[in-house]
Amino acid sequence: MQSQKAAAKLKSLKCTQCGGAIELRGGHNVRTIVCQYCGACLDSKKEFAVLHSFLNQKRPFMPLKIGARGKLKGIEFTVIGVLKYEQCEDGEIYRWLEYLLFSYTHGYVYLCYEDGHWVMMHEVKDLPETEVEIFMPRKAAIVVRDMTFKVFECASAKLSYVEGELTWQARQNEAISYLDAVCPPYMYSIEKRATEIEYFWGEYMSTTEISEAFKIEGIEPSTVFACQPFGCPAIIKSISHGALVASLLTLLIYFFVSSSGVSVTSQALGREVFDDGGVSNEFTIDDPGKLYGVTVSAPQLKNAWAFFDVRIMNPQQTEEFCSLPIEVSYYEGYEEGEHWSEGSDEDTVYFRVPESGTYKLEVEGEGNRGETSEPDPNFMLNTVRVTIRKGVRLGHHTLAWFFIALLIALPYFGLLYRFENKRWNDDDEDD
Amino acid sequence: MPVNLTCPSCGNIINQVTRSPQIVVCSACNSTHILNSGRLEDVGKSAILTEYPSIFELYKSYRHKDWKFTPVGRVRYDYGDGFWDEWYVRSDGGKESWVSVDEGEIAIEALAHKNIQVPPFDEINVGGTLMINRIKMTVIEKNSCTMIGAQGELPFKIVPNDTYNYIDLLGPRRVSFTIEYQGDVIDCYKGVWIDPFDITKA
Known part of the structure; x- marks a missing residue:
């Protein structure tokens, strides 16, 4: 999908605060660079002047390194920055990473990493078709791009670590409010900062996709993520849906044909x-x-x-x-x-x-x-x-077919029920 | 009906795709030509565009949902902090429009008002509002840009290093307008943002 006539050029410079080496991989819309050594936030539009510093930053575990390159959805991306967010709820702290990726053809996307799950998100201009507040009840419906999403989570988080290039100026401990709505494998997020509100479209990426794209060892997640699709082969899904319809039809036929005379x-x-x-x-x-x-x-x-x-x-x-x-x-x-x-x-x-x-x-x-x-x-x-x-x-034969069809359909729907229960109830328990 | 034209500078055969381009830039020698009564007249050299990887390539077809289009020309503008490309595209039905591309931010634009009545550029402030088509629009950018290069077929005469002022406005439901101040002429373009991930090769 991309015309890759010229490779992206790597530019290097020294941090204007500590002299540490900084490599620039992003495009011209990069606004700031945070030095990995001293935490200085440099202004890319004003000769890399120090805007402020992120103090006492502790680098988190990062499955992807800045500079890593990989193809996602057939598009070549380079990791140019990373952010870590923390959300505190009932004394528990939830953490996740947001990698900023850059492509000359498709611009900037975020690759979010939490508990071994990956979601690729990019900013969109699509607003919900209905009135939406940043805090809405769980499972409330939101329609975007003719798709119905269910609100999964509304919360506030703070930024606790930044490194590399960003298209905006981040602040230490900066707070964001967000709403995540899901329609697996898609996610629609609204992020509200002090001065702006942004809308993101996301899609769940499997560990295999990420591992293959960036040549890293993936960690298979043990939990079910908000927008994780029920990973069942399409053929089994089709057969199970067909069997369910068939079982309902045979039951209907049974009631229609059976007679006590x-x-x-x-x-x-x-x-x-x-x-x-x-x-x-x-x-x-x-x-x-x-x-x-x-x-x-x-x-x-x-x-x-x-x-x-x-x-x-x-x-x-x-x-x-x-x-x-x-x-x-x-x-x-x-x-x-x-x-x-x-x-x-x-x-x-x-x-x-x-x-x-x-x-x-x-x-x-x-x-x-x-x-x-x-x-x-x-x-x-x-x-x-x-x-x-x-x-x-x-109607014994009809009834037998009903049970056979039901037996074919049941394992899929049973597992789907368990999966959905895990998706939604895991969080309910936390609540 | 597309016709073949011969570049007066290098003899390269240029396949004219659009109905009536005013400017054609030869892909072989980069000479800029005015199309006059079916003949090309050389008006000088156009700046060679630095080739960055781009989502589009000239004369290749793309699709966005039901809309199939082919870029036939490109103008690049420098706005200080970077640049953006305006692709002159021809849809399957022969209609021509513009697609602006700035690092994954893509908008389809069309001229909405020629010589629109708006306050002078100097009186516009970022964050201020303007009423356009009875819609309250917020000024999100006020800047000037310089044309730094062109390729392919274009519907107007280009002057390298020509500079003009513009303002970008954003309204409810992400309706966007761009107002261009070019001397006494003030044109207003209405834009629709599209998702680059929805664009596929046709």
Whole structure:
């Protein structure tokens, strides 16, 4: 993107206060140079006269050195200055570095470094589309360049270290108020000093990008940064979003297609079910292509189990079309004053018959009270109700697809939730 | 329609891109020519521009969002503390405008008012305000500049070392205006700031 016909020329001079060597790498918009040896702030527009001095400066750990050169977003930059800011909150001090980088083609950008995270920021003229104060509630929305940012942090910080070239005149312990809003991987910042307000557009840079650009050893951060994107391959993101949509669609289809059918007959059988077997009245099956359901319910079943052998017979009871085993059990009680129950006094099984016609049900039952698995010959219930429904649609396949799709989508959204929680809650805990 | 012109000084073929440039600077010998009835007339040498790495190159196409443009000329102005380049650009639709570039600060500018009625340059103070187009604008810079060189095709006659005064104004929502005082002529340009990171090669 740049026309690099001539390389930037390095100019050298001596500090007008201590005589220390100073190398100039920035452009003509550099206003001051702070000597790394004596802290003198030199005026680049007035023959490097000493404007003031930064006293007792302690050089912080700097992963990048002034003079380092690297390509970010395809643009060649040189590190020309560095600033360290400190923010005090609830007795904790948070520190970060802001490197000033220069490119002949793209001007000046800041490369911010905090806890192993890097954000490349540059000044923009884009103001928020809505009224914005420098102190706004957390997560308040700000629209810039048609993108919605959420306010991440509003705070004040002080400048605690300066070295190298700057496009402005910095002051020792100078205070700034700032607002950081995020729309990962982008960040929009407003910085307010005593005499000016500036707007910055930032983008999160991975440790790998910085390491490769400046040929330095990167330290992988252990925290989640304000504008750090959820680092998931695009293909997995697409698959997970697709799976989520698919799961919702299959669920919708399930509710649309599944049906408990229409009642054909519902009859109550008596105690004979537990003697020689009960026989229902005749009922008609007129559409053998459809699925039918037979529900056996035993409303008097309590702390007991019952097993029913339901056979579908012709009216003469000479031919058995199918035999359907149904087991029900229902237990309840009180434990530490709390009522509990398990099981159900009814169950449904499904069947098809080969042809339409008149049929009967033959129901034989056995059971026992308590947890004994052996049937009690004396066990019986006064009423057993059998209900036959026609045109049952189970939708089991649809439901299975719903769960499969959900299983595919869940890991991504689970991890995303955890990541976002870390982004926002880490700070909430500090609050 | 672009035409080929021959440099009267060195015989170099100059491919004229803009519709009616008044000035053409030969890229081979740096001679400055007035274009008169389709012929170039030599008016002398233009200062050779010191080549710094630049975001633009002459006759290469660039894109800013939906706007595709090609720089066809450049004028460099020295303002004491440094310099800036005014690139004369031609958009795809044939419209010509100016893009000013000063170390990553880039603005697209167009003439808004010719001979605008504003107070004389000496009466303007930095920090003061002016009403332009019923917008209250703040004076952020008052300076003079000197034309130190040119390249390519330009729509006006250039005079090397020509100096003029200017003021830069900033308004709400970063609307900017530049007022140029060139003798009795006071022109007002309206500018729109653009992000250099939004510019790509077309």
